[in-house]
Amino acid sequence: MELSRVAPALTPRDGMSHLHNVDYRYQVLIGAVAFPGRITKIKDHAMKYALSTLAGAVALTASLVAVPAMAEDQGIVVYNAQHESLAKEWAKGFTKETGIKVTLRNGGDSDFSNQIVAEGAASSADVFLTENSPAMALVEAAGLFAPVDADTLSQVPQEYQPSTGKWVGVAARSTVFVYNKDKLKEDKLPKSLLDLADPSWKGRWAASPSGADFQAIVSALLQLKGEAATTDWLKAMKENFTAYKGNSTVMKAVNAGEIEGGVIYHYYYFGDQAKTGENSKNIGQHYFKNQDPGAFVSISGGGVLASSKHPKKAQAFLKWVTGKGGQEVLKTGTSYEYAVGKDAQSNPKLVPLADLQAPKIDPATLNSKKVIELMTQAGLL
Amino acid sequence: MASAIHLTPSALPAAGMKKRRAMSWITLAAALISLIALLPLAFIVWIAIQTGWDTVVALIFRPRVGELLINTVLLVIITVPIAITLSVALAWLTERSDLPGNRLWSWLSVAPLAIPAFVHSYAWISFVPGLHGLWAGVLVSVIAYFPFLYLPISAALRRLDPALEDAAAALGLGPWRVFARVVLPQLRLAICGGSLLVGLHLLAEYGLYVFIRFDTFTTAIVDQFQSTFNGPAANMLAAVLVACCLFLLALEVIVRGEERYARVGSGAARKQQRARLGRATLPCLLLPAGVALLSLGVPFVTVGRWLLAGGADVWRWDEISLALGQTLFLAIVGAVLATVAAMPMAWISIRAPGRLQRLLEGCNYIVGALPGVVIALALVTITVRVALPLYQTLFTILFGYALMFLPRALISLRASIAQAPVELERAASSLGRPPVKALWATTIRLSAPGAAAGMAMVALGITNELTATQMLAPNGTRTLAMAFWSYSGEIDYASAAPYALIMVAMSLPMTWWLYVQSKRMAGR
Numbered sequence: 001m002e003l004s005r006v007a008p009a010l011t012p013r014d015g016m017s018h019l020h021n022v023d024y025r026y027q028v029l030i031g032a033v034a035f036p037g038r039i040t041k042i043k044d045h046a047m048k049y050a051l052s053t054l055a056g057a058v059a060l061t062a063s064l065v066a067v068p069a070m071a072e073d074q075g076i077v078v079y080n081a082q083h084e085s086l087a088k089e090w091a092k093g094f095t096k097e098t099g100i101k102v103t104l105r106n107g108g109d110s111d112f113s114n115q116i117v118a119e120g121a122a123s124s125a126d127v128f129l130t131e132n133s134p135a136m137a138l139v140e141a142a143g144l145f146a147p148v149d150a151d152t153l154s155q156v157p158q159e160y161q162p163s164t165g166k167w168v169g170v171a172a173r174s175t176v177f178v179y180n181k182d183k184l185k186e187d188k189l190p191k192s193l194l195d196l197a198d199p200s201w202k203g204r205w206a207a208s209p210s211g212a213d214f215q216a217i218v219s220a221l222l223q224l225k226g227e228a229a230t231t232d233w234l235k236a237m238k239e240n241f242t243a244y245k246g247n248s249t250v251m252k253a254v255n256a257g258e259i260e261g262g263v264i265y266h267y268y269y270f271g272d273q274a275k276t277g278e279n280s281k282n283i284g285q286h287y288f289k290n291q292d293p294g295a296f297v298s299i300s301g302g303g304v305l306a307s308s309k310h311p312k313k314a315q316a317f318l319k320w321v322t323g324k325g326g327q328e329v330l331k332t333g334t335s336y337e338y339a340v341g342k343d344a345q346s347n348p349k350l351v352p353l354a355d356l357q358a359p360k361i362d363p364a365t366l367n368s369k370k371v372i373e374l375m376t377q378a379g380l381l
Numbered sequence: 382m383a384s385a386i387h388l389t390p391s392a393l394p395a396a397g398m399k400k401r402r403a404m405s406w407i408t409l410a411a412a413l414i415s416l417i418a419l420l421p422l423a424f425i426v427w428i429a430i431q432t433g434w435d436t437v438v439a440l441i442f443r444p445r446v447g448e449l450l451i452n453t454v455l456l457v458i459i460t461v462p463i464a465i466t467l468s469v470a471l472a473w474l475t476e477r478s479d480l481p482g483n484r485l486w487s488w489l490s491v492a493p494l495a496i497p498a499f500v501h502s503y504a505w506i507s508f509v510p511g512l513h514g515l516w517a518g519v520l521v522s523v524i525a526y527f528p529f530l531y532l533p534i535s536a537a538l539r540r541l542d543p544a545l546e547d548a549a550a551a552l553g554l555g556p557w558r559v560f561a562r563v564v565l566p567q568l569r570l571a572i573c574g575g576s577l578l579v580g581l582h583l584l585a586e587y588g589l590y591v592f593i594r595f596d597t598f599t600t601a602i603v604d605q606f607q608s609t610f611n612g613p614a615a616n617m618l619a620a621v622l623v624a625c626c627l628f629l630l631a632l633e634v635i636v637r638g639e640e641r642y643a644r645v646g647s648g649a650a651r652k653q654q655r656a657r658l659g660r661a662t663l664p665c666l667l668l669p670a671g672v673a674l675l676s677l678g679v680p681f682v683t684v685g686r687w688l689l690a691g692g693a694d695v696w697r698w699d700e701i702s703l704a705l706g707q708t709l710f711l712a713i714v715g716a717v718l719a720t721v722a723a724m725p726m727a728w729i730s731i732r733a734p735g736r737l738q739r740l741l742e743g744c745n746y747i748v749g750a751l752p753g754v755v756i757a758l759a760l761v762t763i764t765v766r767v768a769l770p771l772y773q774t775l776f777t778i779l780f781g782y783a784l785m786f787l788p789r790a791l792i793s794l795r796a797s798i799a800q801a802p803v804e805l806e807r808a809a810s811s812l813g814r815p816p817v818k819a820l821w822a823t824t825i826r827l828s829a830p831g832a833a834a835g836m837a838m839v840a841l842g843i844t845n846e847l848t849a850t851q852m853l854a855p856n857g858t859r860t861l862a863m864a865f866w867s868y869s870g871e872i873d874y875a876s877a878a879p880y881a882l883i884m885v886a887m888s889l890p891m892t893w894w895l896y897v898q899s900k901r902m903a904g905r
Contacts, residue, residue: 084867103857106867110608111852118762122769210604245591245600248872258511272872279872372608379445381604381614 075101109212134368162364167303193294197236499588691875749788753849797831
């Protein structure tokens with residue numbers, strides 16, 4: 001209660017302080033002459049305060065920089081755009097066999113590939129793993145990959161690696177049209193991905209345009225049908241489709257009957273079936289086949305960065321992933337992606353890769369930059 | 382008494398000089414902090430210049446930007462008035478009426494703050510799976526953000542001097558008109574501040590709108606970023622978003638005005654009378670009960686349901702404890718940093734208001750209103766190109782947090798410094814304390830509750846921050862929010878539930894404390 005008594009007592013004087021303002025300087029001059037000690041003391045205190053603040057700030061900064069430095073040891077850093085659970089399995093298996101520690105940094109295809117390009121030689125990444133090829137092509141075009149070891153390349157058939165040998169396929173996924181079995185009968189299914197541009201499909205199909213997965217499908221379309229056709233198709237898509245974030249969400253919406261169909265990859269269905277099946281019980285999977293752009297099989301890539309400070313360990317990791325151990329994870333694990341290694345087998349539940357009649361595309365030619373440009377123009381991004 | 386009169390000519394002017402010197406330091410510090418805070422903005426301008434005018438025009442003036450602008454503007458102009466009305470109604474019921482259990486309702490109106498916005502959204506789409514679009518956005522936004530308005534409004538209502546209302550009533554105004562003409566104007570500062578905070582959150586939030594499929598500038602920027610990293614399209618969208626924030630900020634400054642409310646007259650204010658609700662009690666109970674059901678019931682029921690469905694498998698303790706430790710560390714250190722950085726600014730905004738201060742404060746708000754993704758994007762590029770050793774370090778992420786959450790610290794600090802009478806500072810100076818010590822002994826101590834409230838708000842923000850954390854965090858970092866997002870992105874809602882629960886549990890004490898503090902400030 002002391003506060004409230006002090007305040008009103010001082011208030012009237014506050015009003016008068018303007019009057020004193022005029023001769024402040026004189027008063028201070030007098031004060032400085034009369035009480036020199038006191039003014040130094042003020043400075044002294046302020047100085048001490050400033051110094052201690054500075055010291056605190058320095059200590060804080062030092063500890064901040066030191067902590068991450070301590071956290072990193074001699075392992076390798078993997079920029080992982082693959083499903084976290086799959087990469088975790090790979091890292092675990094590799095560490096168990098070789099004792100080399102793996103630090104995973106998780107993100108998406110596009111942001112990581114662009115980030116690596118921006119970081120240039122300064123990148124802390126040793127290995128880059130993606131879900132789709134365009135992101136690998138982007139890093140390759142920037143000249144940031146070291147050539148993959150020959151014995152790693154020899155573990156994977158030629159069709160699942162780029163012609164350049166700068167990176168290698170580690171897994172594969174197929175485009176699929178998922179549909180709600182109650183809402184859409186088999187004879188009404190689209191024959192080609194291109195059919196979805198037809199006005200009759202307005203408001204009836206979904207996709208996740210901001211995801212690298214769908215963008216990879218568009219990049220295949222661009223490669224197969226050219227820029228003009230792709231631009232038209234994207235324009236029609238903007239009119240027809242409903243945007244969702246993430247392929248899982250698309251499947252969930254189709255399953256719930258919010259929309260009839262959606263363009264996603266094949267493994268979401270199997271993943272959900274393996275769990276509760278709650279989000280896929282009404283789902284049918286339709287593969288376009290016939291070398292249709294919609295039959296595109298996207299190759300997930302792995303590459304070693306030229307700037308890696310542990311190139312040997314990084315190459316060893318890639319070799320392990322494309323080898324027996326890594327490919328076995330694809331067969332037995334929960335990812336349901338296709339294995340691509342020679343003699344490696346995919347999960348028996350999947351439609352065999354050879355039966356999908358995918359169009360032949362050199363993954364090194366997929367142009368993600370152009371795709372983003374076209375999709376931005378079409379108002380999809 | 383004679384000594385008090387003597388004090389005036391000799392000591393007070395000297396104190397004035399000391400004060401001025403301290404002030405210039407503080408102003409300098411505030412200016413410096415604001416300049417640093419402007420880094421991301423400077424980055425956007427720089428990118429725009431680099432991009433070239435033609436490309437800028439092509440990227441800004443396109444139909445997609447128009448769509449996003451309409452979405453964002455509609456969201457703000459529908460959500461904010463609803464949130465204000467709801468908060469004023471709740472605040473009046475809990476503070477000025479004899480509503481049964483008003484303390485409980487008051488707490489329940491603050492508690493939604495403990496639930497991250499994207500967890501609200503996650504709960505709602507599990508509850509009503511097809512929920513999407515503008516009205517879903519408005520619903521979840523109001524539910525998630527109205528406590529930002531309720532807190533200051535109820536605090537202001539509690540502190541009002543009933544004498545003014547009595548005078549108005551005595552002059553013949555009915556209760557409604559007393560409320561409209563005497564009470565509401567006194568709530569203006571609280572409403573303006575709270576609305577600004579809500580508005581800025583609406584502009585910057587990402588996760589909430591992704592769940593319910595409502596595109597705003599922020600979600601579009603993240604989309605572009607995910608597609609192109611630091612491409613010009615993302616930055617141009619950010620430029621439009623910055624323009625929106627500028628507009629909100631200007632609006633708040635205009636509406637807030639220059640006035641400062643102070644109680645004059647001797648003696649303490651009388652205790653307020655609570656209005657008798659009488660027969661209206663039951664219908665009035667429906668409002669706080671309904672709000673609590675929507676804002677707390679839905680999240681708790683859905684999280685609980687997912688936890689039950691997931692069973693023991695979803696409690697992966699090694700993962701969870703790691704995420705918990707990292708989140709706590711980031712939240713605490715970031716909160717201290719942001720509050721320390723906000724102090725000079727808060728001080729000059731009360732003690733030395735002026736054009737410069739408005740400008741500096743404005744800078745901080747704009748930066749705070751930028752979505753995490755823009756600040757993160759700027760910091761990534763700046764560190765990669767200029768300060769490489771700092772790239773992906775703890776320092777950079779905490780720096781980013783400080784930039785983003787400075788306004789939170791600032792608002793709380795400003796409010797509590799405004800309540801510390803400047804006369805005490807002067808008295809301390811005149812009694813011989815050096816300027817910084819005088820400041821420490823009076824204003825800073827008195828504003829400690831505000832500082833702590835600010836820290837709690839910042840820590841809450843960091844706990845729930847997602848996009849910037851993902852982009853700036855050092856290798857191997859995985860906070861609770863990141864883990865939650867990753868699982869819910871794969872529609873593994875059951876595995877995401879423990880993280881949601883832990884985030885809520887962590888935020889609850891801070892929210893409770895915020896609540897208690899706001900009560901204590903009014904002496905109850």
